Amino acid sequence: xxxxxxxxxxxxxxxxxxxxxxxxxxxxxxxxxxxxxxxxxxxxxxxxxxxxxxxxxxxxxxxxxxxxxxxxxxxxxxxxxxxxxxxxxxxxxxxxxxxxxxxxxxxxxxxxxxxxxxxxxxxxxxxxxxxxxxxxxxxxxxxxxxxx
Amino acid sequence: xxxxxxxxxxxxxxxxxxxxxxxxxxxxxxxxxxxxxxxxxxxxxxxxxxxxxxxxxxxxxxxxxxxxxxxxxxxxxxxxxxxxxxxxxxxxxxxxxxxxxxxxxxxxxxxxxxxxxxxxxxxxxxxxxxxxxxxxxxxxxxxxxxxx
Amino acid sequence: xxxxxxxxxxxxxxxxxxxxxxxxxxxxxxxxxxxxxxxxxxxxxxxxxxxxxxxxxxxxxxxxxxxxxxxxxxxxxxxxxxxxxxxxxxxxxxxxxxxxxxxxxxxxxxxxxxxxxxxxxxxxxxxxxxxxxxxxxxxxxxxxxxxx
Amino acid sequence: xxxxxxxxxxxxxxxxxxxxxxxxxxxxxxxxxxxxxxxxxxxxxxxxxxxxxxxxxxxxxxxxxxxxxxxxxxxxxxxxxxxxxxxxxxxxxxxxxxxxxxxxxxxxxxxxxxxxxxxxxxxxxxxxxxxxxxxxxxxxxxxxxxxx
Numbered sequence: 001x002x003x004x005x006x007x008x009x010x011x012x013x014x015x016x017x018x019x020x021x022x023x024x025x026x027x028x029x030x031x032x033x034x035x036x037x038x039x040x041x042x043x044x045x046x047x048x049x050x051x052x053x054x055x056x057x058x059x060x061x062x063x064x065x066x067x068x069x070x071x072x073x074x075x076x077x078x079x080x081x082x083x084x085x086x087x088x089x090x091x092x093x094x095x096x097x098x099x100x101x102x103x104x105x106x107x108x109x110x111x112x113x114x115x116x117x118x119x120x121x122x123x124x125x126x127x128x129x130x131x132x133x134x135x136x137x138x139x140x141x142x143x144x145x146x147x148x
Numbered sequence: 149x150x151x152x153x154x155x156x157x158x159x160x161x162x163x164x165x166x167x168x169x170x171x172x173x174x175x176x177x178x179x180x181x182x183x184x185x186x187x188x189x190x191x192x193x194x195x196x197x198x199x200x201x202x203x204x205x206x207x208x209x210x211x212x213x214x215x216x217x218x219x220x221x222x223x224x225x226x227x228x229x230x231x232x233x234x235x236x237x238x239x240x241x242x243x244x245x246x247x248x249x250x251x252x253x254x255x256x257x258x259x260x261x262x263x264x265x266x267x268x269x270x271x272x273x274x275x276x277x278x279x280x281x282x283x284x285x286x287x288x289x290x291x292x293x294x295x296x
Numbered sequence: 297x298x299x300x301x302x303x304x305x306x307x308x309x310x311x312x313x314x315x316x317x318x319x320x321x322x323x324x325x326x327x328x329x330x331x332x333x334x335x336x337x338x339x340x341x342x343x344x345x346x347x348x349x350x351x352x353x354x355x356x357x358x359x360x361x362x363x364x365x366x367x368x369x370x371x372x373x374x375x376x377x378x379x380x381x382x383x384x385x386x387x388x389x390x391x392x393x394x395x396x397x398x399x400x401x402x403x404x405x406x407x408x409x410x411x412x413x414x415x416x417x418x419x420x421x422x423x424x425x426x427x428x429x430x431x432x433x434x435x436x437x438x439x440x441x442x443x444x
Numbered sequence: 445x446x447x448x449x450x451x452x453x454x455x456x457x458x459x460x461x462x463x464x465x466x467x468x469x470x471x472x473x474x475x476x477x478x479x480x481x482x483x484x485x486x487x488x489x490x491x492x493x494x495x496x497x498x499x500x501x502x503x504x505x506x507x508x509x510x511x512x513x514x515x516x517x518x519x520x521x522x523x524x525x526x527x528x529x530x531x532x533x534x535x536x537x538x539x540x541x542x543x544x545x546x547x548x549x550x551x552x553x554x555x556x557x558x559x560x561x562x563x564x565x566x567x568x569x570x571x572x573x574x575x576x577x578x579x580x581x582x583x584x585x586x587x588x589x590x591x592x
Binding site: 016021062084086087089 | 206
Binding site: 087109 | 535558
């Protein structure tokens with residue numbers, strides 16, 4: 001994957017830092033490349049469902065943001081993105097030391113950006129895919145008053 | 149909608165209380181009926197995305213759980229449910245005093261339960277739909293060792 | 297549901313008549329209301345899957361078009377729609393005398409129209425829901441050269 | 445990708461031959477590998493939508509079957525599959541000489557098989573991705589009376 005400019009890197013990380021839910025869940029941005037972003041969420045006892053796996057909603061939260069920031073990484077300066085829909089297939093329980101979402105742009109259209117993401121559970125150096133997400137991002141003009 | 153027995157009500161609320169992510173986000177269960185469950189999430193500055201709306205992931209989290217508990221409310225004692233997939237369409241920004249997810253069972257199959265949910269933003273007595281979710285729950289035998 | 301003007305009715309039915317796949321499958325438009333369209337597909341031995349049920353793809357075809365025409369029924373004269381994504385849950389086998397898809401607009405936005413549809417199998421006066429579809433339509437300007 | 449046994453190849457192609465909608469649309473099975481199946485649909489004037497592109501429903505039909513047969517290719521002799529849901533993102537208009545759907549198994553579970561598929565438009569030796577599908581297949585015992 002192509003690296004991004006310092007400007008784009010700062011734009012994505014700055015926007016991520018303003019997503020307060022990420023600090024609440026404990027998620028961190030792990031990589032910003034052109035059209036591909038990684039977010040990591042360490043296991044903690046504050047984000048679980050009833051079987052003590054990480055809640056599907058937390059999996060979806062970092063998967064959605066990884067896809068959204070993958071899209072933002074290829075936007076021009078006067079455009080941002082908003083999620084209009086996503087679908088997530090849960091392949092296996094979200095357990096381990098941490099989960100990692102990787103979002104990628106697969107179609108960069110004028111009005112819509114289509115993204116595909118994978119989420120992995122990581123434990124002791126091994127990695128297992130636990131989810132698959134397909135998300136649509138709507139391109140919005142930032143001149144309209146919305147920040148990134 | 150049909151009311152549930154005390155036993156089912158306690159089963160759903162007990163499972164919800166074990167989902168630690170709900171306390172982390174500030175969500176509460178608001179109603180348990182046969183095949184229909186409501187979860188409410190008050191606005192707070194800990195669950196936002198970069199434009200200061202409630203993050204789509206938080207919307208998805210309560211929508212998924214409302215659908216899952218709607219399915220659990222119609223399970224027999226020896227069966228529970230796990231989300232296998234959901235798709236969410238985001239219709240409008242999640243803002244206001246609180247959001248409310250209502251999940252309903254639309255097909256109660258032996259192996260799979262199909263659910264449909266709506267999420268509303270509430271503000272000063274008015275209500276606006278902000279999301280639509282369609283989710284598939286897999287029926288699992290609790291004899292297999294999983295609690296509700 | 298509100299009836300539509302003759303102009304809108306003619307616009308929707310004219311566009312449907314140009315979808316050659318509908319004649320190939322045997323589908324017909326059954327109702328056009330403001331924001332709601334019905335398409336009917338009679339059972340025939342040309343549209344089946346391997347168990348002799350109507351193929352999920354045929355179910356999806358009429359469900360997608362019912363949703364698309366529901367959206368078109370609320371467009372202004374200089375705007376049309378294209379499907380950008382849909383998700384379909386299959387609830388039961390598609391069998392009987394015919395299937396009927398009903399598409400409805402649930403959010404009429406400037407750039408995107410969100411629709412929800414149901415498909416029923418009909419047999420001897422009874423009706424059973426067999427599928428649920430949620431679809432996103434992108435609004436396009438017909439001045440761009442696309443017909444309805 | 446691993447080749448399949450003659451038995452599996454015959455099982456998949458035999459089931460495909462019983463899907464009468466495929467002959468109606470003009471689709472043919474192009475490759476059967478372990479966990480991966482390709483279906484090709486030549487452009488014809490019988491399968492179009494109103495702008496004379498191949499209808500999204502026809503795209504979905506071959507994408508769904510490619511995913512279903514990818515799943516069937518890894519089933520044991522006494523198990524078959526049924527689609528329970530799929531979501532398709534349409535990336536570009538379906539035009540050209542033919543479209544080709546490639547379905548792949550990404551998670552082969554006991555009860556559910558999760559698949560991911562891509563659809564390409566082909567024209568004069570070039571190929572462009574036009575759709576992305578994520579589908580869930582339910583495993584069914586063929587002893588229950590259903591053929592493949």
